[in-house]
Amino acid sequence: MDFLSQYVSDFQLTHLETLIDEWFLVFALAFLAFELIRYAVVKRLNWEMVGDTVTNFITLAFFIGITFLGMAAFYVGAYFYAAQFAVFNIPTTWASFVIALVLADLAYYWEHRILHRINFLWATHSVHHSSPFFNISVAYRHGPLDGFWPLFFHLPLVLLGFNPILILVVELLVQLYQTALHTEVIGKLWKPVEMIMNTPSHHRVHHGSNPKYLDKNYAGIFIIWDRMFGTFEEEEEEVVYGLVKPIDSINPFVAFFHGFTRLATDVWNMPGFMNKLGVFLGPPGWQPKNREDTPPAE
Template sequence: MPDFPNIILFAIPFFILAMLVELFVTTRSKFKETKGYEVKDAFASIAMGLGNVFLGFLSKAIVLGCLFLVYEHLRFFTIPVTWWSFVLLFFADDLSYYWFHRVSHECRLFWASHVVHHSSQHYNLSTALRQTWSGSFYSFIFWLWLPLVGFHPAMIMLQMSISLLYQFWIHTEAIDKLPKWFEAIFNTPSHHRVHHGSNPIYLDRNHAGILIVWDKLFGTFQPELETEKVKYGLVKNLNTFNPIKIAFLEWVYMFKDVFTGKKTLKDRWNYVTKPPGWKHDGTGKLSNDLREEWFKTSKKSV
């Protein structure tokens, strides 16, 4: 069994140093229009990150156990641990992440944990640390096909960590657009700023992990527009810096929708599986509805 290091733990000093550098850079006159850092918001994000790391010791055991169960008893092939298998795994993992991330915006069960990451109305490197306390216990199902086809679980966990590490640096306003060739292939700060936008045109776009090509291939790509400054946060913001509330408020709201009021069994089920904003009485608005309204009323060129 290959033994790979936990690169996320080793990267923590880098995270701290990078945030200090960003804090210094974004206080310069060039960045006065950015929101930069807000103390309570940044500490809430850091608290969420620490909670994620702590709970990760438990969730990692569950995830590894499930990956090994599939690998040991159900796999179709055995893919060796070598350079070319890591190349294949890079693309397979990134595709898995794209669909996990997209479903996390289109299914309320997954949104209940993913909403944590979008709850900040600021966009900086501390926002990258605002991670779920619940999602790690069930989101791994999007990666179960990897041990099924023969990738070793340790390889999968390492590549998942590499992907998470890559996504740290793109949470910043300090970097504008990068060279066109890089923007065309990879996820960048510009692409990910769009993803964190609550503007109707930016909702549920750019779900990429490392490669932006998946969004272009599956029709969820949206470039950052000079005419539409990104407004960070949620359509309806949580307006709290309490880590407990940030972690679980959406779960509370979802369960209230499921178990209260007069609804059919199908309606209750739909409150778990339908996208955020769906309502059984037809009064809800989904991101596509908001986007269509924006296109109808906006005179801006897109």
């Protein structure tokens, strides 16, 4: 416990965070190569999948440009500013690390769920769901504002009294765990693991556009949140990946901005200010109760 506190006091956790992230990317690229070879062996590899994979990493580059050049200082600064008003001063120990990780995972569950249920938030998150394939490169498919919204869900942990850098580290660990779930290589795991942990099987469901799979399995590390809050669905029928209304494009600009262009179009075409507000703040596919107020389908 003492050396963990020493890491924080010397800001070594920041370097640890960077090191973990960089090495995990190396692992992800190696695993992606394995996945693509496997797809080739079973004759499922095609140019669309290759192009989609390239698009995933181009959207990652766009995301990094926006996040690190435009938001990183604000994000970290907000944490350290909020730390001045913390209710408690929670020491950084192995126990507080585990507690922070569990709480960050719970915060991620609600962040993720809300991103799916409010249209202007879905506009950025839908980029991640727009691929019709499912391999580890899809984990790196990000929307323009994906790096902004987590701040508001994890900031309460800093206000509670956890070290800001510790919260940044556990946020990263939740994200990295999720990254490893994006694969078809791994089937269902031992039942007790499937009961408690989020697994590739559970996350495949989350990426499905099948009606029974929509808005299910939001978990980061622990699937128990979905079981507790009524959003769990077992993987049973074959998963159809992608959006209900596919983008049908591997153009990285289309993939990266389609959510906002669709939202702008839907708001523009919806008559009435309150209805426009409903489209903006409502769930994806929102329509007014009075169907006569809606524009004719194209």
